[in-house]
Amino acid sequence: MIIALLASLLTQQAVPQEAPxxxxxxxxxxxxxxxxxAGTELILYGATRGLxxxxxxxxxxxxxxQDLRVMQKQRSFGIWVNAQAQEFDAVPAYYSIASSRPIEEIASRDAxxxxxxxxxxxxDESATQxxxxxxxxxxxVERAGARNALYTAAPRGVEVLDGGLFRATLALPPRTPVGNYTAEVxxxxxxxxIARRSTSMRVEKAGIERVVYEFAHGAPIIYGLFCVALAMLAGYAAAALFGRR
Structure with missing residues (x-):
């Protein structure tokens, strides 16, 4: 795919004065x-015309x-209790920005x-109240996402190379959510x-992780009972082992 992208760039450079x-x-x-x-790095390669x-x-x-429900804590009679709740619909479980310069130097907040x-x-768009x-x-929300490296920003994460080429480095943390991902450039x-391009990828479970994930989501009640039974069996085995000693 990357070779095809570079070949497309070389072909397009022969066409003068076209839109970026x-x-x-x-x-x-x-x-x-x-x-x-334990996490991994993604590399996005790109090419521009008219740069x-x-x-x-x-x-x-x-x-x-994902849908989120965020509770605000308030102190009442010396006890911290949950108060005003705010619902957020369709919030990205992972969100990362990489740029060739700090984003605030590239465009205004309005832009x-x-x-x-x-x-x-x-x-702001997803808030229900x-x-x-x-x-x-x-x-x-941002603190919770940043704590697990799910919301990140790399102000110098895009490297512009010669000939209109560029490369961006993006990190996926150990707790990366499964599902479909979209990269907007x-x-x-x-x-x-003045120009925009999107590409996509998918994160999915594999091996024993996939078996457990599909079991838990496909039959949650049976999975819960299985976990309880397994915990009881482990407790019984531990009691029998230490009791024998």
């Missing part, structure tokens, strides 16, 4: 998560969506909002995107 375009491909179309998975020295590149990798770039913008002060909830000029 961007092409991109990931080194992995499928990432398998096995029992020893100038002022242009910048932004890459956004977005994982599968990023218009093009739906940035986790805060996506959270727009009348509340959402900033504390945004911060809580933007070519910015003077603070606005």
């Amino acid at each position: 375009q961007i092409m991109a491909a990931l080194t992995h179309e499928t990432v398998e998560i096995r029992e020893d998975f 100038t020295i002022q242009d910048e590149i932004v890459v956004v990798l977005r994982g599968p969506d 990023l909002v218009r093009n739906r770039i940035g986790l805060a913008q996506l959270l 727009a009348t509340m002060d959402l900033e504390p909830y945004f911060a809580a 933007y070519l910015f000029r003077e603070g606005r995107p």
Whole structure:
């Protein structure tokens, strides 16, 4: 796929004065998560036509969506209790931005909002109660994602090479969610995107991890009973072993 991308670039360079375009491909179309998975790095290679020295590149990798319920803690009579809840619909379980320069130097906040770039913008769109002060909830979601390296930003994560080529490095942490991922690549000029390209990949369980995952999601009740029985059996075996000693 990468060889085809480079060949396409060389062919297109012969056509003068055409609108800027961007092409991109990931080194992995499928990432398998096995029992020893400790995270991995993804490399996105790309090529541009009409790139100038002022242009910048932004890459956004977005994982599968999930619904979130965030509770705000309040102190009542000396006890911390859950209070006002905020629901978020279709929030990405993984969200990573890599750029050739810090994103705030590439485009204004308004430009990023218009093009739906940035986790805060996506959270604002997915909130179900727009009348509340959402900033504390945004911060809580971002902290939780950052804690597991699921929400990341690499201000210098895109390397622009000679001849209009570029390369972006993206990291998948050990707790990477399974599902479909989309990589959006933007070519910015003077603070606005002038070209865009998307590519996709999939993260899936493999080996014993896949068997357990499908069992747990396909028959959750039986899986729960099996786990309880296994825990009881382990407890009985431990009691018998130590009691014999």
